Amino acid sequence: xxxxxxxxxxxxxxxxxxxxxxxxxxxxxxxxxxxxxPVLPVFLTYLGxxxxxxxxxxxxxxLMQAVSKVNGNVLWAxxxxxxxxxxxxxxxxxxxxxxxxxxxxxxxxxxxxMAAIAYRILVWKVMKYEGSNSKLKKxxxxxxxxxxxxxxxxxxxxxxxxxxxxxxxxxxxxxxxWIVPDKRIEKIISEEL
Amino acid sequence: xxxxxxxxxxxxxxxxxxxxxxxxxxxxxxxxxxxxxPVLPVFLTYLGxxxxxxxxxxxxxxLMQAVSKVNGNVLWAxxxxxxxxxxxxxxxxxxxxxxxxxxxxxxxxxxxxMAAIAYRILVWKVMKYEGSNSKLKKxxxxxxxxxxxxxxxxxxxxxxxxxxxxxxxxxxxxxxxWIVPDKRIEKIISEEL
Amino acid sequence: xxxxxxxxxxxxxxxxxxxxxxxxxxxxxxxxxxxxxPVLPVFLTYLGxxxxxxxxxxxxxxLMQAVSKVNGNVLWAxxxxxxxxxxxxxxxxxxxxxxxxxxxxxxxxxxxxMAAIAYRILVWKVMKYEGSNSKLKKxxxxxxxxxxxxxxxxxxxxxxxxxxxxxxxxxxxxxxxWIVPDKRIEKIISEEL
Amino acid sequence: xxxxxxxxxxxxxxxxxxxxxxxxxxxxxxxxxxxxxPVLPVFLTYLGxxxxxxxxxxxxxxLMQAVSKVNGNVLWAxxxxxxxxxxxxxxxxxxxxxxxxxxxxxxxxxxxxMAAIAYRILVWKVMKYEGSNSKLKKxxxxxxxxxxxxxxxxxxxxxxxxxxxxxxxxxxxxxxxWIVPDKRIEKIISEEL
Numbered sequence: 099x100x101x102x103x104x105x106x107x108x109x110x111x112x113x114x115x116x117x118x119x120x121x122x123x124x125x126x127x128x129x130x131x132x133x134x135x136p137v138l139p140v141f142l143t144y145l146g147x148x149x150x151x152x153x154x155x156x157x158x159x160x161l162m163q164a165v166s167k168v169n170g171n172v173l174w175a176x177x178x179x180x181x182x183x184x185x186x187x188x189x190x191x192x193x194x195x196x197x198x199x200x201x202x203x204x205x206x207x208x209x210x211x212m213a214a215i216a217y218r219i220l221v222w223k224v225m226k227y228e229g230s231n232s233k234l235k236k237x238x239x240x241x242x243x244x245x246x247x248x249x250x251x252x253x254x255x256x257x258x259x260x261x262x263x264x265x266x267x268x269x270x271x272x273x274x275x276w277i278v279p280d281k282r283i284e285k286i287i288s289e290e291l
Numbered sequence: 292x293x294x295x296x297x298x299x300x301x302x303x304x305x306x307x308x309x310x311x312x313x314x315x316x317x318x319x320x321x322x323x324x325x326x327x328x329p330v331l332p333v334f335l336t337y338l339g340x341x342x343x344x345x346x347x348x349x350x351x352x353x354l355m356q357a358v359s360k361v362n363g364n365v366l367w368a369x370x371x372x373x374x375x376x377x378x379x380x381x382x383x384x385x386x387x388x389x390x391x392x393x394x395x396x397x398x399x400x401x402x403x404x405m406a407a408i409a410y411r412i413l414v415w416k417v418m419k420y421e422g423s424n425s426k427l428k429k430x431x432x433x434x435x436x437x438x439x440x441x442x443x444x445x446x447x448x449x450x451x452x453x454x455x456x457x458x459x460x461x462x463x464x465x466x467x468x469w470i471v472p473d474k475r476i477e478k479i480i481s482e483e484l
Numbered sequence: 485x486x487x488x489x490x491x492x493x494x495x496x497x498x499x500x501x502x503x504x505x506x507x508x509x510x511x512x513x514x515x516x517x518x519x520x521x522p523v524l525p526v527f528l529t530y531l532g533x534x535x536x537x538x539x540x541x542x543x544x545x546x547l548m549q550a551v552s553k554v555n556g557n558v559l560w561a562x563x564x565x566x567x568x569x570x571x572x573x574x575x576x577x578x579x580x581x582x583x584x585x586x587x588x589x590x591x592x593x594x595x596x597x598m599a600a601i602a603y604r605i606l607v608w609k610v611m612k613y614e615g616s617n618s619k620l621k622k623x624x625x626x627x628x629x630x631x632x633x634x635x636x637x638x639x640x641x642x643x644x645x646x647x648x649x650x651x652x653x654x655x656x657x658x659x660x661x662w663i664v665p666d667k668r669i670e671k672i673i674s675e676e677l
Numbered sequence: 678x679x680x681x682x683x684x685x686x687x688x689x690x691x692x693x694x695x696x697x698x699x700x701x702x703x704x705x706x707x708x709x710x711x712x713x714x715p716v717l718p719v720f721l722t723y724l725g726x727x728x729x730x731x732x733x734x735x736x737x738x739x740l741m742q743a744v745s746k747v748n749g750n751v752l753w754a755x756x757x758x759x760x761x762x763x764x765x766x767x768x769x770x771x772x773x774x775x776x777x778x779x780x781x782x783x784x785x786x787x788x789x790x791m792a793a794i795a796y797r798i799l800v801w802k803v804m805k806y807e808g809s810n811s812k813l814k815k816x817x818x819x820x821x822x823x824x825x826x827x828x829x830x831x832x833x834x835x836x837x838x839x840x841x842x843x844x845x846x847x848x849x850x851x852x853x854x855w856i857v858p859d860k861r862i863e864k865i866i867s868e869e870l
Contacts, residue, residue, distance in 0.1 A: 103298060103355075111309060112689075113686055114306060117697065129779070303499030366542055374534055381506055388513075394515050492688050573699055573700070578704050
C-alpha cells in the first residue's frame with residue numbers, strides 16, 4: 099500500500115484542525131480595541147497550537163518521506179495520532195477562555211503528551227513494517243528529542259496544579275526544540291539519494 | 292475515468308467530518324474539571340464516531356486500491372455514502388448531549404445502518420463496472436462482514452427503544468469486527484501484484 | 485499550467501461546502517423525536533444542497549478531464565464559481581429555518597442561477613483557451629442543458645414571490661436533469677481515447 | 678524534498694479559510710429581505726476576503742510552479758504565511774459586523790500587511806534555496822508590486838484612524854493590482870519550457 103492517500107488524508111485533517119481553531123476566537127461585539135482584550139489569551143493559545151500543529155505536519159512530512167509503503171497497523175497508528183491532535187481546538191479554547199488557569203493548562207498538557215506518545219507509536223509501527231535496515235531506523239534509532247518531549251509534557255501536567263506558568267514554559271521549550279529542522283532525517287535521506 | 296479525484300474528494304469530506312465532530316464538544320465556561328463532566332458523553336460519542344469514520348476511510352482506501360476506473364454510477368454511489376457519513380456530526384451531537392437516551396441511540400443506529408447499506412451499494416456498483424473477473428469480486432464475493440454489520444445495526448435500532456445500552460454494545464461490536472484489517476483484499480491484491 | 489492543483493483546491497472547497505452545510509442543522513435540546521421536527525425543513529434543504537454540490541462536483545470532474553491546461557482566466561472563472569457555491573450553506577440555512585417562505589426561496593434560486601451562470605462562464609473560458617478544435621467544444625458545443633437550467637432558475641426566482649412551492653419543483657427538476665450522467669462528454673472522451 | 682505535499686497542505690488550509698469565512702454570515706431569524714440588511718456589510722467583507730484569498734492562492738500556485746524543491750525554512754515560511762491568512766475569518770467578521778468602523782478597518786489592514794510581508798519572506802526563502810540563477814529570481818528580481826502592496830496596506834492602517842473609507846479604497850486598489858495575472862512569472866516559465 100502506498101503512502102499517498104495516507105498523506106492526503108492526514109494533510110486534510112491537519113489543515114482543518116489548524117484552521118478551525120481560529121473559530122474559537124469569537125468575534126467581539128463592539129468596534130473598540132478594548133473588546134479585543136478578552137480574545138488575547140485565546141489568540142496566544144491559538145498561536146501556540148498553530149505552531150504545534152505545524153511541527154506535527156513538518157515531522158509527519160519528514161517521516162512519510164522516509165517511508166515507501168504502509169499497512170493496516172500504520173493506518174490505525176496514524177488515525178490514533180490524528181485523534182489526539184483533533185482535540186487541540188477543544189483544549190485550546192478551554193485554556194484560552196480561562197486565561198491559563200491550572201486545570202485547563204493540565205488538560206492541554208495531557209493532550210500534548212498523548213499526541214507525542216501517539217507519534218512515537220506511529221514511528222514504531224512504521225519502523226516495524228519497514229524492517230530493521232531501513233534508513234528510517236538509522237534516523238530514528240534513539241529518539242532522544244521525542245522522549246524528552248514526553249517527559250517535559252508529563253512534568254508540565256504535574257507542575258500545572260501548582261504553578262501553571264512553569265508548565266506553559268515547558269510546553270514552549272518543547273516547541274522550540276522541534277522548530278529546529280530535523281537534521282537527522284534530512285541527513286540520512288540525502289546520504290542515501 | 293480514473294479514481295484519483297474521487298479519492299481526493301472523499302478524503303476531503305471524511306477529513307472534514309472527522310474534524311468538525313469535535314466542534315460538537317462545546318468548550319465549558321469555568322476552569323474546574325467538573326465543568327468537563329457534561330462534555331464527557333459527547334467526548335465518548337466523538338471517540339466512537341471518530342473510530343467509525345476511520346473504519347470507513349480504511350475500507351474506502353482498500354476498496355479504491357482494488358479499482359482501476361470509475362463511472363458516473365460509482366461517483367453517485369460514493370456521494371450517497373458520503374451523505375450518510377456527513378450526518379455523523381449531527382447524530383453524534385444529539386446522542387452525546389442527551390446522554391445515550393433511547394431516541395438518539397436509535398437515530399444514531401439508523402445513520403450507521405444507512406451508511407453500511409450505502410457502502411454495500413458502492414461495492415456493488417464498483418464490481419458491476421469492473422466486471423465479473425476482477426480481483427475485487429474475489430475479495431468481496433460474499434461479504435459476510437458487511438451483511439452482519441447491517442443486521443447488527445438493524446437489531447440495535449429496534450432494541451434501542453427498550454434497552455439502549457445493548458444497542459450501543461452492538462454498535463461497538465461491529466466497530467471491533469471492522470478494526471481488524473481487511474485481510475481478504477490485502478491478500479488478493481498482494482497475490483495479483 | 486496543469487489542472488492538478490486547480491482540481492485539488494476545488495475539491496477541497498466543494499468538500500468543505502458540502503460538509504459545513506450540515507452545521508446549519510442545529511442539534512435539538514431534548515431527546516424526543518418531536519424535537520427533530522423543526523430540523524426537518526433544514527434537513528430537506530441540506531439534502532437538496534448536497535445533491536446540487538454533488539452535481540457540480542461531478543460536472544467539474546468531467547469538465548477538467550477534457551482539459552489539459554489552464555491559464556489565469558480559467559483560475560479566476562473557477563474561483564467565481566466557487567464563490568457562488570460557497571453561499572450555499574447560508575441560503576440553505578435561511579430557506580430551511582424559514583420553512584420555504586417566498587423570500588428565502590427566491591434568494592436560494594438567485595444563488596443557484598448565479599452558480600449556473602458562473603459554470604457557463606468557466607466552460608467558455610476553458611473552451612477559449614483550449615481552442616476551437618478541442619474535444620471540449622464538441623462536447624459542449626450547444627449546451628442546451630445548461631441554458632435550460634439558467635432559464636428554470638430565473639423562472640423559479642420570479643414565481644417564488646407568488647407560489648414558492650412551484651419554484652422548489654423547478655429547482656428539483658433541474659437537479660434531476662443533471663443527475664443523469666453527462667453522456668455527451670463521456671462519449672466524446674471515450675471516442676478520442 | 679518535493680513541493681507536492683506543501684502545495685496540498687496549503688490548498689487545504691486556503692480552501693478551509695475561504696469557506697469558513699462564510700460562517701461569519703449568520704443566518705438571520707426572519708424570512709423578510711430586511712433581515713438580510715445587517716448581513717450586507719459582512720457579505721461585502723466576505724466578498725473582499727474571498728478575492729484576497731483567491732489572489733494568494735493564485736500567486737502561491739504560480740510561485741510553487743517555478744520551484745522544484747523545498748527545505749525546512751520554506752516549510753516554516755509557508756506556515757507563517759498561512760497563519761496570517763488564517764486570521765482572515767476573524768478580522769473579516771469583526772470588520773463586517775461593525776460596519777467598517779475605524780479600529781476593525783485598521784486591524785484588517787494590519788493582517789493584510791502581515792500576510793503580504795509573510796508572502797515576501799516566503800519568496801525570499803524560496804529564492805535563497807533555489808539559488809541565484811533560478812528562473813524564479815528572474816521573475817521576482819525586483820518585486821515592485823509586492824512592495825507597493827505593503828506600502829499601501831501600511832498607509833491604509835494609518836489613515837484608517839481618521840478616514841476608514843480611504844483605507845478600504847487602498848485595500849481594494851491593491852486587490853485590483855493583483856487580480857491582473859502575474860505575466861512576469863508566466864512569461865519566464867514559458868520561455869524556459
